[in-house]
Amino acid sequence: MRVAVLGAAGRMGSTVCQAVDAAADLELVARVDVGDDLAVVGEAGADVAVDFTVPSVTEANVHTLLDLGVHAVVGTTGWDDEALLRVRRHLDRADGIGVLVAPNFALGAVLAMAFAARAARWFESVEVVELHHPDKVDAPSGTARHTAEGIARARRAAGLGPVPDATTQQLDGARGAVVDGIHVHAVRLRGLVAHEAILLGNPGEQLTIRHDSFDRTSFMPGVLHAVRSIGARPGLTVGLEHLLDLG
Numbered sequence: 001m002r003v004a005v006l007g008a009a010g011r012m013g014s015t016v017c018q019a020v021d022a023a024a025d026l027e028l029v030a031r032v033d034v035g036d037d038l039a040v041v042g043e044a045g046a047d048v049a050v051d052f053t054v055p056s057v058t059e060a061n062v063h064t065l066l067d068l069g070v071h072a073v074v075g076t077t078g079w080d081d082e083a084l085l086r087v088r089r090h091l092d093r094a095d096g097i098g099v100l101v102a103p104n105f106a107l108g109a110v111l112a113m114a115f116a117a118r119a120a121r122w123f124e125s126v127e128v129v130e131l132h133h134p135d136k137v138d139a140p141s142g143t144a145r146h147t148a149e150g151i152a153r154a155r156r157a158a159g160l161g162p163v164p165d166a167t168t169q170q171l172d173g174a175r176g177a178v179v180d181g182i183h184v185h186a187v188r189l190r191g192l193v194a195h196e197a198i199l200l201g202n203p204g205e206q207l208t209i210r211h212d213s214f215d216r217t218s219f220m221p222g223v224l225h226a227v228r229s230i231g232a233r234p235g236l237t238v239g240l241e242h243l244l245d246l247g
């Protein structure tokens with residue numbers, strides 16, 4: 001399988017290049033970074049392209065890959081419903097091509113999100129805290145958004161109302177961002193890589209579900225699994241959980 005990497009000079013892209021290089025069944029055929037023409041992906045005969053670029057360019061990259069007939073595995077964050085819908089529409093005209101957009105490829109993070117959604121219906125309160133390195137450009141993290149959306153879906157399905165919160169006076173931002181009714185807090189700290197804690201509260205008890213990525217190698221098994229699987233999954237898939245039988 002021939003693989004191109006977009007954002008190849010970045011923290012994630014360079015780690016993906018090493019992982020693809022080390023995999024006997026994969027061949028790294030193009031490293032693309034800022035200023036390079038995406039046409040090289042087609043010229044190199046890539047079957048799959050992996051995108052770890054920046055939120056402002058990732059959607060345009062995916063449309064170009066679809067025009068080139070190349071499957072896409074996207075780890076870049078910053079996607080909203082409108083952008084996903086545009087890709088879905090483009091895919092209707094791109095027969096047999098698969099696109100995966102996944103906010104987190106670490107297997108433990110995907111499991112933490114699944115566990116949180118499973119637990120959500122049994123708790124009155126829930127908040128999400130994500131903690132990252134200070135070079136990250138977006139907040140809250142894509143993982144925290146996806147986590148909150150999964151929890152909100154589970155609470156709605158169980159007929160739960162809003163989380164309790166008596167706050168009427170606050171400094172702007174003190175209660176974090178609100179994603180689908182769930183409060184999400186973002187910490188940026190030198191020394192961190194990527195971490196998330198989901199706090200679930202009931203009278204007299206708390207359940208904390210926590211995941212820590214200490215190194216970017218944590219994302220590689222998920223990325224390689226997606227690269228190997230995406231060709232058999234035409235259309236748009238959002239979240240690695242669907243490729244792990246957890247969705």
Ligand SMILES: NC(=O)C1=CN([C@@H]2O[C@H](COP(=O)(O)OP(=O)(O)OC[C@H]3O[C@@H](n4cnc5c(N)ncnc54)[C@H](OP(=O)(O)O)[C@@H]3O)[C@@H](O)[C@H]2O)C=CC1
Binds near residue numbers: 009033035074075
């Ligand atoms: N899904 C997951 O499991 C994970 C997702 N991420 C996400 O991946 C993204 C990248 O993270 P990270 O590697 O830390 O970021 P980096 O800033 O280290 O890497 C991004 C790279 O993309 C390059 N780039 C910018 N524009 C383009 C373009 N048009 N075409 C090709 N390359 C371009 C950047 O170049 P330059 O610096 O010169 O602008 C840089 O080399 C973020 O959105 C992050 O949230 C991160 C970790 C895990």
Ligand SMILES: O=C(O)C1=N[C@H](C(=O)O)C[C@H](O)C1
Binds near residue numbers: 144
């Ligand atoms: O920027 C990062 O580093 C990460 N970004 C992703 C996100 O926004 O969720 C995944 C992981 O948390 C690392």
